Amino acid sequence: MTGPxxxxxxxxxxxxxxxxxxxxxxxxxxxxxxxxxxxLWIGGKGDNAGVARRSVGLIVGLIALGIAVSGNGPEIGSFLAGLLVG
Structure with a gap:
């Protein structure tokens, strides 16, 4: 028999x-x-200007999403502030 x-x-x-x-x-x-x-659905209706307007907003949103997901927000913010302040 073995131990406990x-x-x-x-x-x-x-x-x-x-x-x-x-x-x-x-x-x-x-x-x-x-x-x-x-x-593509909006562009198929012939509203190319609407696609262009929405695309610019989507690109800005995707850039913000990329910054949030990467975790480099403080570094990017410091870089952009350095561009304005000098």
Whole structure:
């Protein structure tokens, strides 16, 4: 007969790394696909000026999303402030 067995429990840390990875891998490409389909649908109606207006807004939004996802916001903000202040 062997000695008493000891059960060892280890605490696991919680993080949002898995969720962030899933969003970057799945949600963002789906949003971009949806945007492309909407722009093609609007362009098919002949409203090229409407597509151009919406595209500029989407590009600005995608740049903001890229900055938020990359985590380089403070560095980019300092660079832009340096352009204005000198």
């Amino acid at each position: 067995q000891v059960l060892v429990l280890q605490a696991q840390t919680l993080s949002t790394g898995g969720l962030q990875g899933w969003i970057q891998d799945n949600v963002i490409p789906l949003i971009l696909l949806g945007i492309a389909i909407i722009l």
